Amino acid sequence: MSSTPTRAPSSGATTEARAPVRRHLSERQADTVARLTDAAVAEVRGAGYDGLTVRNVARRAGVAPATAYTYFASKDHLVAEVFWRRLQDQVPTPLDGRRSASARVTTAIADIADLITGEPELAAACTTSLLAGDPDVARIREQIGIEMAARLRAALGAAFDADVLDALSLALSGAMLQAGMGYFPHAELADRMATVARLVLGP
Amino acid sequence: MSSTPTRAPSSGATTEARAPVRRHLSERQADTVARLTDAAVAEVRGAGYDGLTVRNVARRAGVAPATAYTYFASKDHLVAEVFWRRLQDQVPTPLDGRRSASARVTTAIADIADLITGEPELAAACTTSLLAGDPDVARIREQIGIEMAARLRAALGAAFDADVLDALSLALSGAMLQAGMGYFPHAELADRMATVARLVLGP
């Protein structure tokens, strides 16, 4: 579940290729998409989430707005894709069977938190975007949920239990939400979830 | 923390009365606001969240769009206010000291879930709106968070523990989020949280 050579932006699968966006992109297309996602990150860093516009991102990427809209339905779709790519590209910390289950879970969650820690603007942007109603975003959200659940499950290992996994998933959603909304810094996320894991799993 | 006679829509407190909206509304104003929130609910039931527009709601309420914008900055603000009012108006199930802490917590959460259970469209609308970036919405969100935490704390009673409360709050946020996103029906929310409560508190 890590990076694929040329990767289609998670789009249009609901309506199955409604546009010239195919499942597998040509090298040039993949490059355009990558330039767009990079430009989106730069734009968020520079102008914040409010200044973020598909048109602005397109300009920064040196691409016509219409082109950007070919690949991304909205700015939310664009930012959600950024997060999804980071998650896919991340190599999770290897599991250590000698440590406790809650320690492994904590590590897995810290990995995820690290994806955006230290970039509050980007973190907030990802959170907001991931919550959008846009169907393309919904698809990405679902994939992210699957990936996170898989990581938690792997971290639990022998301690796996459906109820425990469910509880951790809910708490993790809530924690990412609250951190994204600014109720506490992302740096605290891992700590808080560590406490939850200990409560649920024992030390 | 229940209904006040004339209640200002949770607006403009950040900039402290930026508009003719004062903390305490005249009877007529309160009536206008109530007509607007009612119309918003009717509109969501009728046309769904997508069909929801401040202008549409205003028309349904028999009010000029500009008037609606006097009280609500956006449709998200409007819908968030609907949820907040429902929460305030609800009389929570009385606490039963003879039952276990997890049972009391489950009941408290069931109360909250009941606010929107059975109206999926409205539930989805509230979830989405509550997540908006709009500062007016942020204020309402914060108040809702405070109220929910207070209810959980009361339900815990003697079993109160900061870490437990934190874990439950996170899980509840996550559960409301996931239910609102359609990952599972609101009817399941209380059950899932009951499981979490049992894990965290014991049976």
Next chain:
DNA sequence: GAGGGCGCTGGACTACTGTCCAGGCCGGCC
């Protein structure tokens, strides 16, 4: 070197959002 197709262009266009303001209506007050 010519042809063809893919991807990008750029600009027009529609729909909608939130803001603003001048004016009208209705109540209460002198």
Next chain:
DNA sequence: GGCCGGCCTGGACAGTAGTCCAGCGCCCTC
């Protein structure tokens, strides 16, 4: 009765999002 202030009206307005399409340029193939 006449004035006045509070609230609402209605319509104009700018800014923006997403869609669409006719056309261009580049690269690959033959």
